[in-house]
Amino acid sequence: MTEARGTVGTTVGIAGVAWLIGALVLGFRWSGRQSTDGVWHDDVSLTRWVVCWALLALLAVATAPRLPRWSLRVCALLPFTLWVVWELRHGALGPIPMVIYLVPTAFVWSVALISGDWMRRRPAGG
Structure with a gap:
């Protein structure tokens, strides 16, 4: 029972760090504006999204062993x-921007978790 509580607590902590990364990197001003007919610009640049994805990937690689089940990994994000x-x-x-931003987020998170698992399973020196 203690292990289960620790895992849930760990998941909540990792989820908080993931959200904090997003809040600090992406900010809270997300309004898009139309500069000319049919051309939209987001207040959150793609560069900031790439930085956010990179930091989320580092978090996922570092915390992969603390999230042993995929259900916890999904809950953390x-x-x-x-x-x-x-x-x-x-x-x-x-929903178009949601798909544009969340599909790469889920992909980066998943690949980073798998990479973290793989790095810990490979034999030392090989």
């Missing part, structure tokens, strides 16, 4: 994901 959806909720483009 869920608050960040919900926050992104919340920030994009008033967008004129509907």
